Amino acid sequence: MCGIVGYVGPQDARDVVLEGLRRLEYRGYDSAGIAVVADGALSSAKKAGKLANLEKVLAERPLPAATIGIGHTRWATHGGPTDRNAHPHLSADGSVAVIHNGIIENFAVLRAECEKDGIEFTSETDTEVAAHLLARAYDAAPEGEGRLADAMRTVCRRLEGAFTLVATAAAEPDTLVAARRSSPLVVGIGDGEYFLGSDVAAFIAHTREARELGQDQVVEIDRHRGLTVTDFAGAEVEPTAYTVDWDAAAAEKGGYDWFMLKEIAEQPQAIADTLLGRLGVRGELVLDEVRLSDQELRDIDKIFVVACGTAYHAGLIAKYAIEHWTRIPVEVEVASEFRYRDPVLDRSTLVVVISQSGETMDTLMALRHAKDQNARVLAICNANGSTIPRESDAVLYTHAGPEVAVASTKGFLTQLVACYLVGLFLAQIRGVKYEDEVSAIVADLRRLPEAVAQVLAGMEPVRELARSLADANTILFLGRHVGFPVALEGALKLKELAYIHAEGFAAGELKHGPIAVIDQGTPVIVIVPSPRSRESVHGKVVSNIQEVRARGARTIVIAEEGDEDVVPYADHLIRIPRTPTLLAPVVTTIPLQVLACEIADTRGLDVDQPRNLAKSVTVE
Numbered sequence: 001m002c003g004i005v006g007y008v009g010p011q012d013a014r015d016v017v018l019e020g021l022r023r024l025e026y027r028g029y030d031s032a033g034i035a036v037v038a039d040g041a042l043s044s045a046k047k048a049g050k051l052a053n054l055e056k057v058l059a060e061r062p063l064p065a066a067t068i069g070i071g072h073t074r075w076a077t078h079g080g081p082t083d084r085n086a087h088p089h090l091s092a093d094g095s096v097a098v099i100h101n102g103i104i105e106n107f108a109v110l111r112a113e114c115e116k117d118g119i120e121f122t123s124e125t126d127t128e129v130a131a132h133l134l135a136r137a138y139d140a141a142p143e144g145e146g147r148l149a150d151a152m153r154t155v156c157r158r159l160e161g162a163f164t165l166v167a168t169a170a171a172e173p174d175t176l177v178a179a180r181r182s183s184p185l186v187v188g189i190g191d192g193e194y195f196l197g198s199d200v201a202a203f204i205a206h207t208r209e210a211r212e213l214g215q216d217q218v219v220e221i222d223r224h225r226g227l228t229v230t231d232f233a234g235a236e237v238e239p240t241a242y243t244v245d246w247d248a249a250a251a252e253k254g255g256y257d258w259f260m261l262k263e264i265a266e267q268p269q270a271i272a273d274t275l276l277g278r279l280g281v282r283g284e285l286v287l288d289e290v291r292l293s294d295q296e297l298r299d300i301d302k303i304f305v306v307a308c309g310t311a312y313h314a315g316l317i318a319k320y321a322i323e324h325w326t327r328i329p330v331e332v333e334v335a336s337e338f339r340y341r342d343p344v345l346d347r348s349t350l351v352v353v354i355s356q357s358g359e360t361m362d363t364l365m366a367l368r369h370a371k372d373q374n375a376r377v378l379a380i381c382n383a384n385g386s387t388i389p390r391e392s393d394a395v396l397y398t399h400a401g402p403e404v405a406v407a408s409t410k411g412f413l414t415q416l417v418a419c420y421l422v423g424l425f426l427a428q429i430r431g432v433k434y435e436d437e438v439s440a441i442v443a444d445l446r447r448l449p450e451a452v453a454q455v456l457a458g459m460e461p462v463r464e465l466a467r468s469l470a471d472a473n474t475i476l477f478l479g480r481h482v483g484f485p486v487a488l489e490g491a492l493k494l495k496e497l498a499y500i501h502a503e504g505f506a507a508g509e510l511k512h513g514p515i516a517v518i519d520q521g522t523p524v525i526v527i528v529p530s531p532r533s534r535e536s537v538h539g540k541v542v543s544n545i546q547e548v549r550a551r552g553a554r555t556i557v558i559a560e561e562g563d564e565d566v567v568p569y570a571d572h573l574i575r576i577p578r579t580p581t582l583l584a585p586v587v588t589t590i591p592l593q594v595l596a597c598e599i600a601d602t603r604g605l606d607v608d609q610p611r612n613l614a615k616s617v618t619v620e
């Protein structure tokens with residue numbers, strides 16, 4: 001969603017801000033803008049559409065060189081993606097400029113108040129109200145150091161909803177001020193220069209030294225005096241310092257046509273990095289960062305896994321593994337529903353929240369609800385320093401490196417691996433598995449990076465198949481047991497990237513309705529469990545393939561090497577290496593990622609930034 005960049009320092013702010021916006025493009029946006037302070041005045045430019053449109057405007061009408069600037073990529077909420085609604089928004093008197101991410105819920109009341117005072121609004125956004133209020137508060141604040149921050153605190157105390165606001169004032173060429181409530185913002189500290197970003201991608205090309213801002217805090221950055229952080233009441237607080245462990249190269253395409261292709265290719269390494277340092281020499285789990293005591297872990301009698309989209313699918317798979325290994329009941333729920341149905345939670349409930357970005361608002365709200373109900377919260381997260389891990393009781397980072405493509409790939413596989421680690425760790429602590437059972441599964445986990453690399457090496461026929469599917473109107477996905485969430489994930493990837501109608505089904509549900517949609521030539525992708533899986537699930541899926549084929553489906557079958565039972569019924573056969581049943585989603589998902597990516601590319605679509613989508617969804 002919206003990308004925010006701020007800069008103050010010796011470099012040309014125009015270049016730094018535009019470069020930061022380019023690095024945040026992956027978040028998804030539909031307009032962009034920039035403002036700088038030079039010669040005691042604010043100058044700005046903004047344009048609907050991609051950054052290239054803004055750059056064209058800037059080429060025709062350049063902004064003055066400056067050492068302070070703010071920039072924004074907007075994902076429309078209040079008001080369409082037009083030039084007028086793009087950020088920054090300037091106050092009516094031109095004294096301050098504001099950029100914003102989030103939703104100001106009481107903007108209608110505040111707007112009416114400003115209009116009553118004679119202010120004419122130039123956009124339909126909720127943000128503009130913050131610009132006018134800030135100018136008024138700035139006027140009223142005592143002159144001298146800290147004036148803009150003082151005004152920002154006054155405004156924040158009046159705002160309801162979620163927001164990150166960054167402001168600059170015409171009269172303050174060395175000062176940037178920002179505030180955050182339930183919306184992301186990080187500060188980068190360079191050598192005599194400072195950066196603000198929605199995430200660290202905005203500035204990792206310049207510095208890896210960062211500061212986390214807490215909830216309801218205001219940061220004032222003065223080029224000469226440095227950084228001051230306060231709460232909304234003005235009390236000073238110490239921000240948490242951290243070093244970003246991603247490098248700039250990790251956020252580049254590195255020769256691939258799409259970030260998604262690069263991120264698919266990085267999966268063996270990403271999984272290895274998730275496992276790194278967490279598997280002991282005796283085949284035991286070492287999860288020191290799970291800051292819950294052994295007794296607290298033994299007391300858990302129920303687990304909820306709460307997440308959105310692809311991360312939710314990781315949770316669905318986790319349920320099979322965690323229940324099987326620990327015998328603790330696990331419920332999995334989409335975060336946007338969780339708190340509204342009043343789930344039964346208490347001190348012995350563990351809520352596992354999964355989020356690649358660590359900023360998904362629905363997941364964050366579910367986390368806060370769980371904490372309000374006294375449950376313990378463990379986050380599985382990729383982005384260091386983000387809000388979800390910061391507010392959780394414990395965190396297991398996936399260490400997958402930056403995921404830039406909107407479609408989650410390495411994020412998903414590493415979430416799965418982290419879930420396996422949590423399940424096994426609980427089994428180990430609670431003594432429900434013999435040590436040799438745990439170490440046997442640990443050995444299987446260690447083999448995953450190689451298995452994933454093997455699948456990736458054999459993807460050319462899948463790409464060829466994808467090209468032949470590019471004109472399909474509907475593609476169905478079937479699976480049983482852990483193959484069912486994989487089917488859901490395959491369908492989600494196809495929908496979001498190729499805009500093709502796709503649905504995932506539990507294969508056994510097919511005959512209860514969905515089979516009616518199968519027509520001559522309908523592509524049906526079937527994830528077949530291992531022939532060694534429990535209670536003849538394999539045989540049942542083979543029967544399901546025959547059922548759909550008998551009704552004209554074109555069958556695309558993903559099956560283990562050596563599984564000959566599927567051969568007569570597969571129009572296309574994709575082989576994956578032998579993998580233990582519960583870990584199989586790590587390998588069976590890969591052809592589905594490649595398929596969706598290649599179909600979208602064949603259809604001429606933007607693989608990394610599909611229409612209407614944002615990488616991290618920071619509004620409810």
Ligand code: M6R
Nearest residue numbers: 309310311355356357360407408
């Ligand atoms: O950052 P998160 O893992 O919390 O994001 C959750 C979903 O928004 C995300 O997985 C989304 O479904 C992806 N676009 C799927 O590829």
